[in-house]
Amino acid sequence: MNLVAFSIRTKGLSNFSRRLWTVFTRFGVTPGPTRRALFSIVDGLRRYDAAPTFFIPATVLRRNPGVIAEVAGSGAEIGVHGYVHNDYRSLTRTAQLEQTRRAISVFDDVKMPHHGFRNPYLGWTEDSVGVFAELGFAYDSNEAVLHDVIDTAALAAAIRDGYEKSLALFQAIPCSRYTLRPHIEGALVRVPTSIPDDEMLFDRLRLTDAGQVGAIWSEVLRRVYILGGIYTLNLHPERGILCRAALDALLATASAQPLPVWIARIGDVAGWWRERRATTLTVTPDGAGRWCVAVNGSPRASVLARGVAVVGTPAEEWGDDLLRIAARDFTVEAERAPVVAVTARTPDEVRDFLAEQGYPVVTVVTASDDDDHNSACVVDLPGGLGATRAEQIARRAALVDQVEGSAAPLVRLALWPNRYHAALAVSGDIDSITVQDFFLRILEVR
Ligand SMILES: [Zn+2]
Known part of the structure; x- marks a missing residue:
């Protein structure tokens, strides 16, 4: 299935038309606008001596190695987001293995270190876990913990329907003390991520105000803090400028908690979990x-x-x-x-x-x-x-x-290293860097 059909199936036709319009407002024909958005997130975190984790499809990296090298040079971690932006749930184990190998070879060619994998659409399968371990990944970040911060009963039917489509697409799992912790499966550390992500809030729920989004993220952080777990925020860099105030609000909330919150890259979290498991x-x-x-x-x-x-x-x-x-x-x-x-x-x-x-x-x-x-x-x-x-x-x-x-x-x-009581990882999937990337996805996924 191509991207257009996939998007229409999962998002509905009117959402897809809205999406097309925003593509032209958020991406440019050069990497400039995306570069500014990426550095908006990097700069927001730098004020807290922290850095983000970005996942990128290998083909997008291959077309834009300079800007990603620059972002990695700033301290951000870069992980793999597929060879192309496709859903592994439609692939056999052999195809997953083959595409993941091709992705690794692109990262190696452009000399981009990588330790983690996040699937497009969070579309991981039981096979994926084995494939990632077999190919030497240290971690994946795919399990989508649902934070119950949206009053879905108050939503209009069409909007609630779109929101629920996202929950199914992302294979949501319930939030608990346990699901807010990384865990080890075989040779792989699995670091949970979280929903609703920025796309669900802006494009599904049609929120337009960064203040509202910042309040929702801060509420999630406070709940995660009570349970002493990890909040892995997923913020697509295409909304990096739009969400900067929301990110600032979240980071301020994290640093205002009575006990310290570890703001870390996902690779550092995975490395810690392995070290802790050996203790x-x-x-x-x-x-x-x-x-x-x-x-x-x-x-x-x-x-x-x-x-x-x-x-x-x-x-x-x-x-x-x-x-x-x-x-x-x-x-x-x-x-x-x-x-x-x-x-x-x-x-x-x-x-x-x-x-x-x-x-x-x-x-x-x-x-x-x-x-x-x-x-x-x-x-x-x-x-x-x-x-x-x-x-x-x-x-x-x-x-x-x-x-x-x-x-x-x-x-x-203790769950976290040193004096930390809870953890916050800010991550984002760089699905496209330019307008060309966005439309090439349609051909690549075919
Ligand atoms: Zn993606």
């Missing part, structure tokens, strides 16, 4: 009501504790009810062991999952086993994490909520 947290009994806690691995990792007294080591109050400890080895006192106890009949995949979340995991014979560990937080899940991806997401989310919602004493690895 272990162990808790061993040390006499009645005492436990030795040991961190092995990243020097950027720290420990958060609840319901315990830390003995002889500095501990900082962290939020409402936590302590933050930077030491590698220390002792805590608590009524029960500050660990997550998993029953022996629960499969290992659950233990692996809980370890990736940063919890110290011990195995107990039964849920009522009264051994040295005597934890108050017990996980008994003989059926494991479930068969389908939707089931797995739901069970994983419920497990994280169970552990973190419990009042039982617990130590765990």
